[in-house]
Amino acid sequence: MSINSHTHDKPVIGVIGGSGLYNISGLSDQQWVEVDTPWGKPSDQLLKGTLDGVSCVFLPRHGRGHVYSPTDVNYRANIAAMKKLGVTDLVSVSAVGSLKEELSPGTFVVVDQLIDRSRLRTKSFFEKGLVAHVSLADPFCPKLCQMLYEQAKQLEIKVVKGGTYLVMEGPQFSTRAESQLYRSWGASVIGMTNMPEAALAREAEICYATIAMVTDYDCWHEEHDAVSVKAVVGILKQNARHASSLVEKFIPALGKRPQGNSECQCKHALDYALITAPEKRDPVLVERLKTIAGRVL
Ligand SMILES: CSC[C@H]1O[C@H](OP(=O)(O)O)[C@H](O)[C@@H]1O
Numbered sequence: 001m002s003i004n005s006h007t008h009d010k011p012v013i014g015v016i017g018g019s020g021l022y023n024i025s026g027l028s029d030q031q032w033v034e035v036d037t038p039w040g041k042p043s044d045q046l047l048k049g050t051l052d053g054v055s056c057v058f059l060p061r062h063g064r065g066h067v068y069s070p071t072d073v074n075y076r077a078n079i080a081a082m083k084k085l086g087v088t089d090l091v092s093v094s095a096v097g098s099l100k101e102e103l104s105p106g107t108f109v110v111v112d113q114l115i116d117r118s119r120l121r122t123k124s125f126f127e128k129g130l131v132a133h134v135s136l137a138d139p140f141c142p143k144l145c146q147m148l149y150e151q152a153k154q155l156e157i158k159v160v161k162g163g164t165y166l167v168m169e170g171p172q173f174s175t176r177a178e179s180q181l182y183r184s185w186g187a188s189v190i191g192m193t194n195m196p197e198a199a200l201a202r203e204a205e206i207c208y209a210t211i212a213m214v215t216d217y218d219c220w221h222e223e224h225d226a227v228s229v230k231a232v233v234g235i236l237k238q239n240a241r242h243a244s245s246l247v248e249k250f251i252p253a254l255g256k257r258p259q260g261n262s263e264c265q266c267k268h269a270l271d272y273a274l275i276t277a278p279e280k281r282d283p284v285l286v287e288r289l290k291t292i293a294g295r296v297l
């Protein structure tokens with residue numbers, strides 16, 4: 001096995017747009033492209049372009065028109081498509097409910113931890129025939145998180161650094177008892193999509209971070225109505241300008257970091273992760289995995 005380095009990777013910034021973010025503006029040379037992957041089709045075509053000379057790729061997580069539920073999103077195809085298009089750094093923009101009084105609707109949270117309560121999703125590119133175990137101790141890239149936080153601050157957006165995103169299966173919102181339980185665990189925000197997305201990005205050695213936009217107080221808050229799609233969409237619309245200006249700001253900033261991210265630990269997630277003996281590996285699976293793990297195969 002050879003462990004190559006990513007040192008010469010040119011930065012390509014990926015953005016996965018969640019609820020309310022189905023397109024991004026301001027790109028030059030933009031083109032929607034069809035991408036197929038060994039795990040099937042992503043949620044939609046991907047929008048390729050450049051912003052201030054930096055290459056970027058955008059994908060609406062639920063498809064344009066919001067076609068896929070959180071359970072039905074093909075997370076493996078989405079991440080593999082990003083990898084195929086050369087994405088080095090991936091930012092998810094996600095709508096979330098707040099589990100803390102101080103995180104009021106309209107606040108942006110650069111989350112740094114996850115609790116995964118999703119149940120019906122395929123969580124790994126690796127399977128029988130080639131098993132791998134990557135670290136998820138820090139599921140979000142700390143360097144990417146820091147950059148996003150700084151960019152949001154510069155735009156004078158109300159932003160909080162750090163917080164735990166609890167992933168629920170959905171599609172129904174939580175019961176009050178569940179919402180209280182998650183609060184007692186210390187979770188900050190709740191959503192339905194960041195797992196397995198974060199885990200798959202790690203397996204694909206793509207730096208990944210999330211800007212979580214608080215849209216509601218879920219259903220635990222006695223002075224606020226329980227969350228509804230109407231309320232979420234209303235707050236998303238009010239914050240669309242902030243979300244767009246942040247995306248337009250962080251793409252060039254990330255692409256132009258002087259030292260890039262080639263030495264980031266996320267880029268070495270697979271260095272010691274593969275455990276199946278080479279002679280026991282399934283050659284068909286190995287071939288498929290070259291799309292996301294070619295560096296170590
Ligand atoms: C429309 S409310 C519930 C929906 O919104 C969030 O989506 P995303 O994470 O893609 O912004 C949440 O996770 C649910 O999928």
Ligand SMILES: Nc1ncnc2[nH]cnc12
Nearest residue numbers: 095096097190191218227
């Ligand atoms: N309260 C909530 N629960 C789950 N996902 C959400 N997305 C936005 N608000 C949410």
